[in-house]
Amino acid sequence: MESRTVLSSDDISRAITRISHEILEANHGTDNLVILGIPTRGVALAERIAEVIRRNGNAMPADFLGRLDITMYRDDLDRKPTREVTPTDVPAGGLDDKVVVLVDDVLNSGRTVRAALDALREYGRPRAVRLAVLIDRGHRELPIRADFVGKNLPTNRDEKIRVHLSSVDGDDSVRIEK
Amino acid sequence: MSEFVLKAATLPDGSVADVKVSGDRIVEIGQGLSGGEIIDCSGLNLLPGFVDLHTHLREPGFEQSETVLTGSQSAAKGGFTAVHAMANTNPVADNAAVVEQVWSLGQRAGYVDVYPIGAVTVGLAGERLAELGSMNRSIAGVRVFSDDGKCVSDPLVMRRALEYVKAFDGVIAQHAQEPRLTEGAQMNAGAVSAELGLAGWPSVAEESIIARDVLLAQSLDARIHVCHLSTKGSVEIVRWAKAQGIRVTAEVTPHHLLLTDESTRNYDPTYKVNPPLRSAEDVAALREALIDGTIDIIATDHAPHPSESKDCEWNAAAFGMVGLETAASVAQMVLIDSGKSTWMRLAEVLSHAPAAIAGHTEQGNPIAVGSIANLTLIAANVARKISRGTASKGQNNPYADLELPGEIRHTIYRGYFTVRDGRLAEDGRH
Amino acid sequence: MRHLLSTKDLTRDEAIALLDLSDEMAQVNERGLRKLPTLRGKTVVNLFFEDSTRTRVSFEIAAKRLSADLINFSAKGSSVSKGESLKDTAQTLAAGGVDAFVIRHGASGAPQALAERGWTDVPVINAGDGTHEHPTQGLLDAMTMRERLHGFGSTRGKALDGVKVAIVGDIAHSRVARSNLYLLKTLGAEVHLVAPPTLMPRGLGLQHYDLDETLASVKPNVVMMLRIQLERMNSAFFPSANEYSNIWGLTEERFARLSDKTVIMHPGPMNRGLEIASSVADSPQSAIVRQVANGISVRMAVLFNLISQERQIHE
Numbered sequence: 001m002e003s004r005t006v007l008s009s010d011d012i013s014r015a016i017t018r019i020s021h022e023i024l025e026a027n028h029g030t031d032n033l034v035i036l037g038i039p040t041r042g043v044a045l046a047e048r049i050a051e052v053i054r055r056n057g058n059a060m061p062a063d064f065l066g067r068l069d070i071t072m073y074r075d076d077l078d079r080k081p082t083r084e085v086t087p088t089d090v091p092a093g094g095l096d097d098k099v100v101v102l103v104d105d106v107l108n109s110g111r112t113v114r115a116a117l118d119a120l121r122e123y124g125r126p127r128a129v130r131l132a133v134l135i136d137r138g139h140r141e142l143p144i145r146a147d148f149v150g151k152n153l154p155t156n157r158d159e160k161i162r163v164h165l166s167s168v169d170g171d172d173s174v175r176i177e178k
Numbered sequence: 179m180s181e182f183v184l185k186a187a188t189l190p191d192g193s194v195a196d197v198k199v200s201g202d203r204i205v206e207i208g209q210g211l212s213g214g215e216i217i218d219c220s221g222l223n224l225l226p227g228f229v230d231l232h233t234h235l236r237e238p239g240f241e242q243s244e245t246v247l248t249g250s251q252s253a254a255k256g257g258f259t260a261v262h263a264m265a266n267t268n269p270v271a272d273n274a275a276v277v278e279q280v281w282s283l284g285q286r287a288g289y290v291d292v293y294p295i296g297a298v299t300v301g302l303a304g305e306r307l308a309e310l311g312s313m314n315r316s317i318a319g320v321r322v323f324s325d326d327g328k329c330v331s332d333p334l335v336m337r338r339a340l341e342y343v344k345a346f347d348g349v350i351a352q353h354a355q356e357p358r359l360t361e362g363a364q365m366n367a368g369a370v371s372a373e374l375g376l377a378g379w380p381s382v383a384e385e386s387i388i389a390r391d392v393l394l395a396q397s398l399d400a401r402i403h404v405c406h407l408s409t410k411g412s413v414e415i416v417r418w419a420k421a422q423g424i425r426v427t428a429e430v431t432p433h434h435l436l437l438t439d440e441s442t443r444n445y446d447p448t449y450k451v452n453p454p455l456r457s458a459e460d461v462a463a464l465r466e467a468l469i470d471g472t473i474d475i476i477a478t479d480h481a482p483h484p485s486e487s488k489d490c491e492w493n494a495a496a497f498g499m500v501g502l503e504t505a506a507s508v509a510q511m512v513l514i515d516s517g518k519s520t521w522m523r524l525a526e527v528l529s530h531a532p533a534a535i536a537g538h539t540e541q542g543n544p545i546a547v548g549s550i551a552n553l554t555l556i557a558a559n560v561a562r563k564i565s566r567g568t569a570s571k572g573q574n575n576p577y578a579d580l581e582l583p584g585e586i587r588h589t590i591y592r593g594y595f596t597v598r599d600g601r602l603a604e605d606g607r608h
Numbered sequence: 609m610r611h612l613l614s615t616k617d618l619t620r621d622e623a624i625a626l627l628d629l630s631d632e633m634a635q636v637n638e639r640g641l642r643k644l645p646t647l648r649g650k651t652v653v654n655l656f657f658e659d660s661t662r663t664r665v666s667f668e669i670a671a672k673r674l675s676a677d678l679i680n681f682s683a684k685g686s687s688v689s690k691g692e693s694l695k696d697t698a699q700t701l702a703a704g705g706v707d708a709f710v711i712r713h714g715a716s717g718a719p720q721a722l723a724e725r726g727w728t729d730v731p732v733i734n735a736g737d738g739t740h741e742h743p744t745q746g747l748l749d750a751m752t753m754r755e756r757l758h759g760f761g762s763t764r765g766k767a768l769d770g771v772k773v774a775i776v777g778d779i780a781h782s783r784v785a786r787s788n789l790y791l792l793k794t795l796g797a798e799v800h801l802v803a804p805p806t807l808m809p810r811g812l813g814l815q816h817y818d819l820d821e822t823l824a825s826v827k828p829n830v831v832m833m834l835r836i837q838l839e840r841m842n843s844a845f846f847p848s849a850n851e852y853s854n855i856w857g858l859t860e861e862r863f864a865r866l867s868d869k870t871v872i873m874h875p876g877p878m879n880r881g882l883e884i885a886s887s888v889a890d891s892p893q894s895a896i897v898r899q900v901a902n903g904i905s906v907r908m909a910v911l912f913n914l915i916s917q918e919r920q921i922h923e
């Protein structure tokens with residue numbers, strides 16, 4: 001198996017910092033902002049984005065960060081092994097009229113995001129929903145695009161993207177495996 | 179007239195000899211015999227042909243399960259030269275016409291002597307005595323009577339039956355099962371039934387009937403035969419009764435000598451049988467009783483069923499399992515391979531004693547000059563893996579895939595090879 | 609886990625994972641929309657050979673909340689009453705394309721026969737077989753205990769170590785008792801069975817005949833009362849409803865002697881005033897209504913788990 005590193009730990013940190021600033025800029029600050037990570041690594045990424053936003057001295061409500069489990073909303077259970085269902089945790093202020101930024105590690109077919117949009121509907125009616133991903137590898141099967149992208153990484157279908165994040169995997173790296 | 183010499187066979191007493199058969203009789207036993215075909219039997223155990231006192235041949239009425247022909251063939255494969263056909267056919271063998279029919283079907287098949295057992299009560303209903311005397315005087319000459327499958331539970335009816343058959347030295351073979359204590363019962367009552375949620379069949383349901391019956395027999399000085407003992411308590415009651423001089427004989431099936439209720443854990447109805455498979459403690463007591471003579475005979479209770487009667491949920495499945503072709507192997511395991519008994523005893527429990535209980539003169543004879551040549555030759559050193567299918571129509575074989583010792587090489591029925599080199603003869607003896 | 613036939617087959621980790629998933633499903637059930645697209649296009653067959661409106665409806669709601677198509681098959685008035693076998697019935701229904709069977713049957717072991725004899729290759733869920741088991745009832749009871757004893761929202765990953773449960777009533781004929789016994793033991797609980805000797809099966813669990821003495825000495829965290837069937841009197845298992853109620857019923861007096869933390873449960877349907885006093889069933893300590901709600905969540909979890917894993921096996 002071939003494996004090459006495409007993003008180093010520094011690259012990842014820079015990408016997260018940039019995404020964080022882009023979110024603040026697009027939203028004109030932190031008003032009504034809610035960040036929801038999609039398990040597993042989307043949650044880790046969302047936590048780091050929130051950390052960057054806090055560190056930059058932005059006044060944030062205590063609970064603008066949450067997680068959205070989408071396992072039960074997937075339409076591709078036939079093809080993909082099921083992941084364990086984990087709790088969904090929506091900030092106490094709810095989602096109505098908020099700007100929700102969904103965070104995931106890799107954007108591929110768009111099916112995960114579609115499932116997330118379905119899941120989101122159960123919890124409220126946001127004013128807008130945005131999407132932030134660390135990697136966009138193309139191969140879209142649905143009319144979905146990301147608003148904030150760490151890196152565009154054109155790949156072949158037979159290649160696998162391996163994202164490691166320190167809070168989940170112990171290290172930060174993005175590799176392509178073939 | 180056919181003539182052959184069984185060369186260098188091992189007799190039940192351990193001696194090695196040639197046995198010469200001419201026509202349907204043993205004519206000479208000795209060394210270096212000749213005349214007719216010489217059949218090498220070195221290393222084979224020669225035994226008197228086996229006699230099964232408890233066989234379900236299903237005909238008439240349930241020919242999809244077994245016929246007298248297929249059951250006879252399976253018996254021959256198992257080393258038997260005589261079987262006793264139980265009465266729970268349709269119509270029930272409770273009159274002379276039915277027992278004569280079964281008897282003549284047996285003659286026509288020609289693989290073993292088929293002795294019909296007559297029902298004790300009309301329609302096995304347990305209420306009125308069947309025409310026991312007429313069945314005895316019929317061409318079938320019935321001397322063993324049983325409502326097997328059902329218990330003669332009414333004490334008055336049982337008392338009358340025991341007494342009545344004394345007129346012609348008949349014997350009642352009781353299926354000991356107190357009906358009220360076994361309503362809806364599915365398997366042995368114990369820890370396994372509690373876990374599986376199957377209605378339990380308490381040992382006392384069998385033991386209480388045996389206790390009652392031996393006391394009835396004592397009071398009448400009548401004979402009583404107890405079918406398929408399955409519990410330790412039953413053994414103890416029979417042991418006590420024999421010590422009192424009560425004329426009781428008892429049988430045990432191969433499956434109750436080998437299997438326990440642990441086999442039922444996956445709800446496979448192959449293991450559903452009446453009486454039910456019991457505990458390991460019961461199995462140990464039955465083996466000991468067979469060795470010490472408390473139990474007189476092994477009888478198969480061969481009970482074939484078509485696959486649809488077993489390929490269903492437990493409660494809906496029929497009771498019973500086949501056993502003719504594995505009985506000798508189980509006997510060998512328990513008596514010989516255990517080191518606890520002898521080939522003489524094996525010949526006793528599978529041949530001499532059952533024939534004596536039924537009062538036959540041409541079965542269960544000793545291997546001696548002048549005896550009818552009903553003989554079985556076993557290769558005792560062979561271990562074989564049992565296949566599900568047998569010569570019987572029944573597929574309900576609990577021994578399937580087990581490895582058992584001993585293989586029937588030849589079965590000789592009245593001087594005729596019904597099984598030769600392990601293969602069934604294409605035709606019966608006519 | 610390929611089928612759910614007995615709670616005995618569940619490992620501790622599997623049981624906890626199923627309960628965690630059930631808790632997630634409970635959150636869905638408490639939201640406004642109450643519907644998930646998860647099993648869209650999948651077909652679940654409710655194969656009920658025995659009447660049980662409660663269990664059938666619970667599975668029906670569970671399947672529908674997951675967007676599965678549901679076929680209700682009831683033996684009454686069907687070809688089964690004309691003698692068709694379980695095997696043929698199941699195979700006939702499966703021919704139309706089925707992703708899971710939910711089976712309720714009067715014969716102990718019938719679900720296992722369906723699952724293991726090659727009659728079908730889809731997951732089989734035991735919804736109660738004879739006097740054997742009722743595993744989803746065991747799971748919903750364990751779920752209810754976790755909620756009550758650990759508190760809502762703090763159940764995830766937790767077992768029932770050290771919890772003392774008394775199950776009282778007709779243990780011998782109770783599939784609920786068996787499924788609870790095995791599952792609760794797997795989860796670390798201590799299970800005491802209380803019954804008249806005639807209704808106590810041999811060899812199962814810690815056994816007591818005296819309810820008062822057991823409640824006083826064991827001090828159970830949970831008391832689960834089982835339904836007593838009056839037909840049992842005809843088979844001489846006990847003399848009268850009155851005597852049963854006096855000796856083995858959870859009367860107001862007995863209830864008053866329990867700690868106010870003791871959780872009261874009953875699988876339903878209840879004989880109020882017989883095995884349980886009406887006021888006890890309706891007291892704040894009673895979790896009986898919650899048990900019913902949790903039944904739906906547990907059955908959603910089981911359906912999801914088995915049907916989604918089924919696909920992995922086929923991959």
